[in-house]
Amino acid sequence: MLPTNTHILYPEFDYHAPTTLYEVTELLAQYGDSARVMAGGTDLLVQMKMERRQPSQVISLMHVNALQGISQNGSLDIGATTSIQEIHRRLPQLYALAEACNGFSSIQIMYMATLGGNLCNASPASDSAPPLLTYDARVTLKSKTAERVLPLERFFLGPGKTAMQPDELLAQISIPAPLPHSGSAFIKISRVVADISQVCAAARLTREGNTIRDARIALGSVAPTPVRAAGAERDLIGETFSPALAEKIGKQAAQEISPISDVRATREYRQQVAAVIVRDALLRAWERAQ
Amino acid sequence: MSYQILGNDYFRKDGIGKVTGREVYASDVTLPRMWHARVLRSPHAHARIKSIDARAAQELGAVVLTYADVPHLKYNERIVSIPPHLYRDRTVLADKARHVGEAVAAVAAPTEQLAEKALRALQVEWEILPHYTDPLAAQRADAEPIHDSYILNGQEIPVENNVAVTRVVQVGDIEEGFAQADHIFEREFVTSRIYHAQMETKSCVCDPAPDGSITVYPTTQSIHNVRQLLGEIFSIPLHKVNVKRVAIGGTFGSSIQMNSIIPICVALALKAKRPVKLVSTREEDMYDHVRYQTKLKLKIGVTREGKITAGHMQALADIGGHNIQAYALLSVLAGWTASLYNYPNLKFEGKAVYTNKTPSCALQGFGNPQATFAAESLMDEIATELDWDPIEFKLKNYVGLGGTFWGQGPSVQSIVRSDGVPQLLHDGAQKIGWRARPKPGTQTGRYRHGIGMARGFHTSGAGAPKPGEVIDYSGAFIKINEDGSVDIVHAMMDHGGGTLEAIAKIVAEELGVPIERVGISPADTLTTVYDVVTHATRGVYAGGGAAHKAAVKVKQQIFDYASRILGLQADSLMIEPDYELMQGVIYCPNFPERRITLGALAKQLQVNSWGTLAAVESLRQVNCPPAYVTYFIDLTVDTETGQVTTNRAAIGSDCGTVVNPAMAIGQLEGGLSKGMGYALVEDNQWDAQTGQLTSKGFWIDGKTPAISEAPFVENIITHFANTYEPSGPFGAKGIGEAATNPCAAAYANALYNALDIRFTELPITAEKILSALAAQDERASRASDYLENKVVAVMQAAE
Amino acid sequence: MDKKTIHLTLNGEAREWRVYPNELLLNTLREQEFLTGTKYGCGIGECGACTVHVNGAPRLACLTLALACEGADILTIEGLARDGKLDAVQEAFLGQSAFQCGFCTSDMIMMTRALLNENPQPTETQVRDYLRGNLCRCTGYASIVRAALDAAEMERQETA
Ligand SMILES: Cc1cc2nc3c(=O)[nH]c(=O)nc-3n(C[C@H](O)[C@H](O)[C@H](O)COP(=O)(O)OP(=O)(O)OC[C@H]3O[C@@H](n4cnc5c(N)ncnc54)[C@H](O)[C@@H]3O)c2cc1C
Ligand code: FES
Numbered sequence A: 001m002l003p004t005n006t007h008i009l010y011p012e013f014d015y016h017a018p019t020t021l022y023e024v025t026e027l028l029a030q031y032g033d034s035a036r037v038m039a040g041g042t043d044l045l046v047q048m049k050m051e052r053r054q055p056s057q058v059i060s061l062m063h064v065n066a067l068q069g070i071s072q073n074g075s076l077d078i079g080a081t082t083s084i085q086e087i088h089r090r091l092p093q094l095y096a097l098a099e100a101c102n103g104f105s106s107i108q109i110m111y112m113a114t115l116g117g118n119l120c121n122a123s124p125a126s127d128s129a130p131p132l133l134t135y136d137a138r139v140t141l142k143s144k145t146a147e148r149v150l151p152l153e154r155f156f157l158g159p160g161k162t163a164m165q166p167d168e169l170l171a172q173i174s175i176p177a178p179l180p181h182s183g184s185a186f187i188k189i190s191r192v193v194a195d196i197s198q199v200c201a202a203a204r205l206t207r208e209g210n211t212i213r214d215a216r217i218a219l220g221s222v223a224p225t226p227v228r229a230a231g232a233e234r235d236l237i238g239e240t241f242s243p244a245l246a247e248k249i250g251k252q253a254a255q256e257i258s259p260i261s262d263v264r265a266t267r268e269y270r271q272q273v274a275a276v277i278v279r280d281a282l283l284r285a286w287e288r289a290q
Numbered sequence B: 001m002s003y004q005i006l007g008n009d010y011f012r013k014d015g016i017g018k019v020t021g022r023e024v025y026a027s028d029v030t031l032p033r034m035w036h037a038r039v040l041r042s043p044h045a046h047a048r049i050k051s052i053d054a055r056a057a058q059e060l061g062a063v064v065l066t067y068a069d070v071p072h073l074k075y076n077e078r079i080v081s082i083p084p085h086l087y088r089d090r091t092v093l094a095d096k097a098r099h100v101g102e103a104v105a106a107v108a109a110p111t112e113q114l115a116e117k118a119l120r121a122l123q124v125e126w127e128i129l130p131h132y133t134d135p136l137a138a139q140r141a142d143a144e145p146i147h148d149s150y151i152l153n154g155q156e157i158p159v160e161n162n163v164a165v166t167r168v169v170q171v172g173d174i175e176e177g178f179a180q181a182d183h184i185f186e187r188e189f190v191t192s193r194i195y196h197a198q199m200e201t202k203s204c205v206c207d208p209a210p211d212g213s214i215t216v217y218p219t220t221q222s223i224h225n226v227r228q229l230l231g232e233i234f235s236i237p238l239h240k241v242n243v244k245r246v247a248i249g250g251t252f253g254s255s256i257q258m259n260s261i262i263p264i265c266v267a268l269a270l271k272a273k274r275p276v277k278l279v280s281t282r283e284e285d286m287y288d289h290v291r292y293q294t295k296l297k298l299k300i301g302v303t304r305e306g307k308i309t310a311g312h313m314q315a316l317a318d319i320g321g322h323n324i325q326a327y328a329l330l331s332v333l334a335g336w337t338a339s340l341y342n343y344p345n346l347k348f349e350g351k352a353v354y355t356n357k358t359p360s361c362a363l364q365g366f367g368n369p370q371a372t373f374a375a376e377s378l379m380d381e382i383a384t385e386l387d388w389d390p391i392e393f394k395l396k397n398y399v400g401l402g403g404t405f406w407g408q409g410p411s412v413q414s415i416v417r418s419d420g421v422p423q424l425l426h427d428g429a430q431k432i433g434w435r436a437r438p439k440p441g442t443q444t445g446r447y448r449h450g451i452g453m454a455r456g457f458h459t460s461g462a463g464a465p466k467p468g469e470v471i472d473y474s475g476a477f478i479k480i481n482e483d484g485s486v487d488i489v490h491a492m493m494d495h496g497g498g499t500l501e502a503i504a505k506i507v508a509e510e511l512g513v514p515i516e517r518v519g520i521s522p523a524d525t526l527t528t529v530y531d532v533v534t535h536a537t538r539g540v541y542a543g544g545g546a547a548h549k550a551a552v553k554v555k556q557q558i559f560d561y562a563s564r565i566l567g568l569q570a571d572s573l574m575i576e577p578d579y580e581l582m583q584g585v586i587y588c589p590n591f592p593e594r595r596i597t598l599g600a601l602a603k604q605l606q607v608n609s610w611g612t613l614a615a616v617e618s619l620r621q622v623n624c625p626p627a628y629v630t631y632f633i634d635l636t637v638d639t640e641t642g643q644v645t646t647n648r649a650a651i652g653s654d655c656g657t658v659v660n661p662a663m664a665i666g667q668l669e670g671g672l673s674k675g676m677g678y679a680l681v682e683d684n685q686w687d688a689q690t691g692q693l694t695s696k697g698f699w700i701d702g703k704t705p706a707i708s709e710a711p712f713v714e715n716i717i718t719h720f721a722n723t724y725e726p727s728g729p730f731g732a733k734g735i736g737e738a739a740t741n742p743c744a745a746a747y748a749n750a751l752y753n754a755l756d757i758r759f760t761e762l763p764i765t766a767e768k769i770l771s772a773l774a775a776q777d778e779r780a781s782r783a784s785d786y787l788e789n790k791v792v793a794v795m796q797a798a799e
Numbered sequence C: 001m002d003k004k005t006i007h008l009t010l011n012g013e014a015r016e017w018r019v020y021p022n023e024l025l026l027n028t029l030r031e032q033e034f035l036t037g038t039k040y041g042c043g044i045g046e047c048g049a050c051t052v053h054v055n056g057a058p059r060l061a062c063l064t065l066a067l068a069c070e071g072a073d074i075l076t077i078e079g080l081a082r083d084g085k086l087d088a089v090q091e092a093f094l095g096q097s098a099f100q101c102g103f104c105t106s107d108m109i110m111m112t113r114a115l116l117n118e119n120p121q122p123t124e125t126q127v128r129d130y131l132r133g134n135l136c137r138c139t140g141y142a143s144i145v146r147a148a149l150d151a152a153e154m155e156r157q158e159t160a
């Protein structure tokens, strides 16, 4: 039979709607691998419809207030179930992240989708991951008995794979307070506007006069996980910024990645365009780092 | 010409239903005791079914159908062609899967959940056969036959080398024509296999009655053709087959034919003895139909003076697993080619080949977007190479006023009697700034700007003086109610473009009744007379023509009876709408006091037991006038990402009298969106290994343009020609399909203007643009080869 | 898998639903409430046909579990006209003939309504941005933009 997306959600499961974090972790501890938490459901329900995932227990996170919202405690702490729409609206000064959130395919998806879901789904095409990588974001993972904090870079292991254990959940994403004179930008290339990316890139620059003090570059849809272009970053730090440098670094970043060809784009196209958008993101980030 | 009603905009009659969510589409129909159906579709591109074990599914309480349970009559689903040209190669359920997604079994159960469960319980044993996604591979001598034979005119005809049909059409002698040419140009154009992407997936509800009759609510463009085919397949006399008109959520040609799920739904309902509903999922729908993918080799000879001497087109159509209308496709490909330009000598050689992919059918334009892409691209190139303004070159060579126009292939010909092309080209050029367009090859830098133009048309229907290979007539029944309001009973389907609205206006205009008092009756096949199908841009011209003919008859009755009551000669009477009374008023200009409202007249007829004012008429138009369209596209290319932005578009239409201005504009704006999608982004690929869609049923991978791809509102400029079609109702002809036909060529020509590169393969994606730019750079850097390679076309001086 | 009972408000009326955990809001609306104005287009979030408002925000009913609507306030196209009077957005779509087949009309109207609730005077760019996930194969979108801007203008004049 042709596995096909139907009108209905065929797989059967039990549904839980806990209201506290503790209850969630307890359910996870109890059901382990057979359970799946659901935030906005925009990835999970599609995967269940296509039968790529078949949890027997679905645990909704949307009634857990502790997972919701944005707060400043030195770092910027974003609850895992905060919607993409809310992040876009509330954090315009985090240019790259706000641009990435606004680049989501549709307004409906922006309202429904959560930041935690976008990361936990671990798609190479996640739009929020490259900006968060450039901000050195950390993720807080919780289980019934423990809590640990990981740099986001170490969170992604492969397409659909993260460092989370079956009994863990992502509770919070933290962004360290930005250094002064920093600016960031995000650029996404897709076949039509309302689409996931063929390639996307984020850049963050911190300047001291005309010198680049700190730099981050991250790309999406070019590797099994969202990735940083570490070599290109290193070659920026300490240099005097110029458009020619941005051009050179764009090309260098494109050389650091080795994308594949798929339905959305060929390897060659991804590589060629990566150089362009990394350069443009650097130019924009620099302008914003006043 | 001035009209009371035509040319004005009113709230659409179907508007309230549509803006309140109350319009009923096939997928919305729910009946008591109704069960839900699901279809088992082949995961294999080519496989014989050895056995299907349905016991487990039946034990779940489902009704199951397999090939063994359905009539084995081979049918062709598009009975628009006359019977001798119907290539019958399919049955209600297949005994062999010829493409991924082919229906091989079906189930019905009380809920969709249970139906799905039953579907999964079916055990199919397959014998996998070699499959072909490439038409060249399918034609190899040792290729596995996709069909052993088909039925044509009652005869079983063997299929050789998987070639479904070929057709050659000749006018004059091309050898001689090319010998007269000073220049010969030749290029091969490749078009893509796009999906219709109509918003509603194809759906059907069938309600069987104990007396053996059935009532069917299908997604279709022709209720009468569905009825006749169902009657034939299931051996039910037609008076027991009632097909109801329900709103269609878009079809764009995909339901000209009786679509494949309708007979499956009927068979299930007959077996279950209760209403059954079958709604395709999006993925199933994507495996059901696409636009014809073609390879078109076009060769044109021209004299030094810019006169065309000969044309030669070789067409290869990759039709997929079934022959829905390939014979007709080859006919119209020849016809569109012959009607675009005057070729004193023309040869068309067409071949349609089966492959193990989704079957192809008409998609807005039926071969015309393909043929026009090729012709208008090459003509632009010829004009440029010969140093002509492409507009002047067109005007010198196109088929216009007085020319012979092939509406739907060689058998449907008539003389062009209205032609707005010169005006449209002139106006469009002015609106877009044609004379100020860049010179190709002069721009450098990241963003490059280009303007391109193309002209095309579609036929208004398939009527002609002689009966042709295509059935084309409409019928209408009009009656005056006892309060003076009017009922129009017409079998025509409205795609949403406002065809029925236009028909109501034509009737209101003729009868002199306010449009608010003209109603469009619900229609079904029991109560309407035959209408062939809403396709071929024939709605207003042919369907409106039939209604007009009936209205003229009714008007005569009105005057005859009014003359008795008013004591005046019938010939002296007039009728006009009176908006205070909301009535038509019959009067004589010489005796203004002798007047009677249409309502009073109709009531008097009833009181006197004289009868009802009513008429029923059928009409075959004896022409098929071209609905011309011109496109001017202004775009910008980002040469670093290959992305293209449409800045402005000027779209001109010659649809004769503009009956529905807002809706005519809507047709052009919609045509731009679909044409742009075809030109730049839309595509579908089949995995050669598995025969499956690489999109895996994700719509976005077909890349239907959304609002972000459209130009800003004020940058879509629409304009109309001032023409009057003598054979049309109040001078009207068509617009629908014409609205998109030349669009892709206009984009290709604009890209040439911006980049100095000719693109001959659709869609012209960002990736193709980048690689073409890279190749151009490489050529430029190899300076010694430069001259030789710059002219990409094979351009040679003829002997 | 058992049915569960939930309570919610639908188009201003209190409702009690008994639904399975795997039931989608879209199907409950269409098959249990017979509110067929909300459409199935793709079932996986790609077309916008199933757009409704849940607690004031636009949401895709094809990717929403019915059970997740416990306590929610849901508005569908059928609930938009109040006391027999069309909403300004409906009025504007009618006036601009901003539909052809009409299959996307419910979702376009619901999206436009959500936009105007958030931003009563949107620019054309903002309209385009907000409607970007809603497909229409017929109109080419221009008439829809005109209708959205018209509706905003109608409401501005009403409140002025
Ligand atoms: C039509 C459409 C368009 C889309 N467009 C884009 C786009 O443009 N850009 C983009 O990046 N994405 C896009 N997506 C993907 C998706 O919307 C995002 O990835 C979204 O952010 C997922 O969030 P969610 O809350 O809906 O996740 P869910 O579907 O609820 O969850 C996703 C996965 O993460 C797990 N999960 C969720 N939250 C947690 C948590 N707190 N702890 C542990 N595990 C968790 C779930 O178990 C599940 O496996 C699109 C999806 C659709 C259907
Ligand atoms: S049906 Fe929900 S987005 Fe298409």
Ligand code: FES
Binding pocket: B199, B249, B250, B496, C098, C099, C100, C101, C102, C103, C104, C105, C135, C136, C137, C138, C139
């Ligand atoms: S009006 Fe037909 S899809 Fe929008």
